[in-house]
Amino acid sequence: MNDHDLDLFEQELNALKPAQPPKEFANRLSLAITNKVRIRNQETRKRSEVPKTNFGDFAARFRFHLRWLAPATVVVLASIAVLRSDLLGLRHTMPGTPAVPPPALKADDVRIDSTLVASFDAVASLPGGEPVRFRCEEWVDEVQLKDTSRGLVFNQRVPRVTVVPVCFETY
Amino acid sequence: MNSGSENERPLSNDWDAWLSRHSAGMLLFARQQARREADAQDLVQESVIESWQRGGGNGNGPPALGLVYATIRRRAIDLARSQDRRTAREERTGSELPACWFDTAAEDRERAQLIGQAMRVLPANYREVLTLKIWGGLTFAEIAETLEIPANTAASRYRYGLEELRKLTKEVLA
Numbered sequence: 029m030n031d032h033d034l035d036l037f038e039q040e041l042n043a044l045k046p047a048q049p050p051k052e053f054a055n056r057l058s059l060a061i062t063n064k065v066r067i068r069n070q071e072t073r074k075r076s077e078v079p080k081t082n083f084g085d086f087a088a089r090f091r092f093h094l095r096w097l098a099p100a101t102v103v104v105l106a107s108i109a110v111l112r113s114d115l116l117g118l119r120h121t122m123p124g125t126p127a128v129p130p131p132a133l134k135a136d137d138v139r140i141d142s143t144l145v146a147s148f149d150a151v152a153s154l155p156g157g158e159p160v161r162f163r164c165e166e167w168v169d170e171v172q173l174k175d176t177s178r179g180l181v182f183n184q185r186v187p188r189v190t191v192v193p194v195c196f197e198t199y
Numbered sequence: 200m201n202s203g204s205e206n207e208r209p210l211s212n213d214w215d216a217w218l219s220r221h222s223a224g225m226l227l228f229a230r231q232q233a234r235r236e237a238d239a240q241d242l243v244q245e246s247v248i249e250s251w252q253r254g255g256g257n258g259n260g261p262p263a264l265g266l267v268y269a270t271i272r273r274r275a276i277d278l279a280r281s282q283d284r285r286t287a288r289e290e291r292t293g294s295e296l297p298a299c300w301f302d303t304a305a306e307d308r309e310r311a312q313l314i315g316q317a318m319r320v321l322p323a324n325y326r327e328v329l330t331l332k333i334w335g336g337l338t339f340a341e342i343a344e345t346l347e348i349p350a351n352t353a354a355s356r357y358r359y360g361l362e363e364l365r366k367l368t369k370e371v372l373a
Contacts, residue, residue: 034362037365041329044311044334046223047223049223049240049243056244057222058215061218064248064251065211065259068259
């Protein structure tokens with residue numbers, strides 16, 4: 029098969045026309061495209077058109093502007109709230125007033141101690157005249173916490189007095 | 200085209216001319232891809248609209264022809280996959296494709312029918328390129344884009360397709 033033969037065959041194919049679409053299909057296709065074009069035109073017009081109203085028709089203008097005014101108001105209020113919280117946060121972080129609470133103490137050395145400071149007996153008389161002896165003791169309770177990582181030492185001393193009746197003595 | 204008065208018209212002159220020029224070629228291509236006539240028509244309609252919507256930046260004018268053919272092909276593949284899942288009974292209820300893909304009103308009616316039959320037995324990759332080039336009016340570059348193949352491959356398939364089709368029809372047409 030030579031090129032000339034093939035060229036002739038190609039010309040023959042070019043002369044051949046595809047079968048025309050059925051009339052019903054052509055109409056359906058045309059109608060579908062028309063509808064789509066119309067819908068797009070309407071949408072484009074809706075997006076671009078500003079309602080043509082008189083200056084006196086305030087309600088219509090207000091409704092139109094409300095479309096963007098309402099979300100814009102929300103955005104502005106949200107911005108103010110964020111800005112305000114930022115300013116308050118800034119105020120809290122001024123020197124001398126820590127903005128965040130300090131972390132809890134991590135004690136790595138705890139000592140609890142009780143020291144007897146004084147001990148003595150006291151003799152008293154009951155309402156009936158009988159003598160009674162009391163053992164009196166003065167103690168100091170001490171609690172010591174150390175956080176060596178932060179160099180903190182917490183020391184608390186609390187005095188305590190105990191009075192214990194020892195015996196009743198009858199003379 | 201974009202003026203207000205033309206927007207009110209049922210369909211612009213651009214569209215009318217475009218459809219009358221290309222709808223037969225698009226339907227021919229769709230018939231080769233589909234199993235039923237109704238499917239082929241639906242493929243063309245949906246592909247034209249989808250291509251037009253995807254090429255929204257071009258205003259209301261017709262879409263690029265290559266894009267329409269590519270969409271027909273992609274949709275046909277999707278349709279074939281979904282149809283494979285249907286039962287044989289459902290397949291039989293569909294309307295059959297027309298006996299001849301070409302215009303048989305002309306005097307060389309027998310020749311048109313013969314070429315149509317030969318086209319049906321031609322390998323699909325040759326048939327696609329021949330249809331897009333001869334009856335779709337696409338360039339090799341557009342065919343390459345439509346079929347997602349290199350342009351050289353499109354050109355060689357066209358050549359081999361012509362030879363193959365010629366062989367199939369030679370005896371009768373000679």
